[in-house]
Amino acid sequence: MPTDTKRVRGPEVSQSPSLFLWKSAAKKSTASNDARVDGRQRGQVDVRSVFVRCGLISQAKGSAYIEAGNTKLICCVYGPRETERKDETDMKSGRLITDMRFAPFSCRERGSWIQGSDEKDLSLMLLESLRPGVCLHKYPRSQIEVNVMVLENDGSVLAHAVTCASMALADAGIEMYDLVLGCSIRQEGATYLIDPTFLEENGCNLASGSRENLGSLTVAFLPSLNQISGLQSDGEMGEDTLTGGVRTCIEGCFKLYPVIQQALSKAVRRKAPPSES
């Protein structure tokens, strides 16, 4: 097991005090039925409003920052660079390398700097979601690195990471077929919560009563081409619920599309050299 020898961590048996708060918080959440905690509605395509900005990091070829509610993510793109590994048999197209990390202070419980299996899984999902959107055949023998850092985790991290990464790729000038947008949904019985917060994603395990459909779904979508590039679901759902959930996520992606396009065109105008007149 890899251990962190560079940092002095607290004793192994230390636990976060928030564990002991859990029971009182659960009672409050089961009270409200229709409205969600932040005022959005259940059962409606009500994504959180998003703040996006490109071109923050001067050293990176392209970068983007996204803020949705309290979820904050930053993404940098480096490349195309010469590929380090020469043993790839398929040298006709480039490689996309993704890395998604959580800052230790991003979640409720302090995480570690060493990449856990969750982070590796998310990096892999990010790679699979972005790959269909990037024209890798135009960058033979090169690699493009995408690094996403989650500064604060307040739910639907993967979905926003996909959006942020595709904006950073566009900002870096990497050729793409289309922007890849992500949207996630939490299914609870008959209703769904689109773009769930951290509490909504995890709090329902404590809700009493057997609910038929209880799960989460994340979809990565290319809006102009109408193609799904990434799909991941968890929990248990009937097939119709799953199909309905995918359609809802696609709607959520369409709602985000104009905002992202606007942010990108602003960034391009800022970067462009001033006109002569």
Place this chain on the structure above:
Amino acid sequence: MENVLCLNRSTGDTSVACCMGSLRTDDLRVDGRGCEDYRHMEIETEMVSNTDGSAKVTLGHTDVLVGVKAEIGKPRPMVPDEGYLEFFVDCSANATPEFEGRGGDELGMELSNTLYKVFNNRYSVDLKSLSISPGEHCWVLYVDVLLLQCDGNLFDAISVAIKAALFNTKIPKVHISEDEEGGKEIELSDDPYDCMRLNVENVPCIVTLCKVGHRHVVDATLQEKACSVASLIISVTHKGTVTCVRKVGGGSLDPESIFEMTETGKRVGKALHAPLMELLQEEESLGKKRQKVGFLDTTLIVAVSHCP
């Protein structure tokens, strides 16, 4: 998964055309199967005597061995009255030369993470039955998967093997006794046959559907996998509920294709459970009279081949 596929890229474009051509017109694949047929599957349980439960599944040329060991551990702080399962998939260098050294780690990690997602719901395994004393002791089931041979469709073989191994798992019964100072002691019952079995009715099975051309196929061989741009992994319980869906591969899929593939996956997955449970129960009922085949498949004792 890409590393494993590189073996077959050298077969060239002619075989790709051949695979896709017959699929387009009729329901015929290169080896004569229909689009929804599995290859010949063999399952045997109780292979390894040191484990609490084990199973070996051979699906075509894919060979998977699963061992389950039950240990007493501390329950997770968030859910003090439940036990848990830990998955680990080891891609040994025996399977393909690409897995030598650290090569198989990535694939193993991907497989383990998917297994965690598949079992991450309340109904698959009754975790409350794994609790010994809430907050202090619980059973932890370490499910270790070993890939012996790799010929495509790893997820399906692994999920069937896990279901068979969990069915075969015998967890010893324990009693908690309190001594004078108030400390708790765990006592194992003396009778080696006094054990608890798990209810594997709700354990899901994974179906991998590969998109080849305009159609999708179940149980793709490595050759067919090389022709496909993307696949969908769907895990289905015997009731038809879907516990996990994941798209893998470097291509994108149309939403309509995904809906079609989900429907097929659900149908195929649902139909897989009944013959599997029947078979496992039949094998169990043979008891001591059962002839053990072991690792050499000279005689066919236990076999299931799925034709919808």
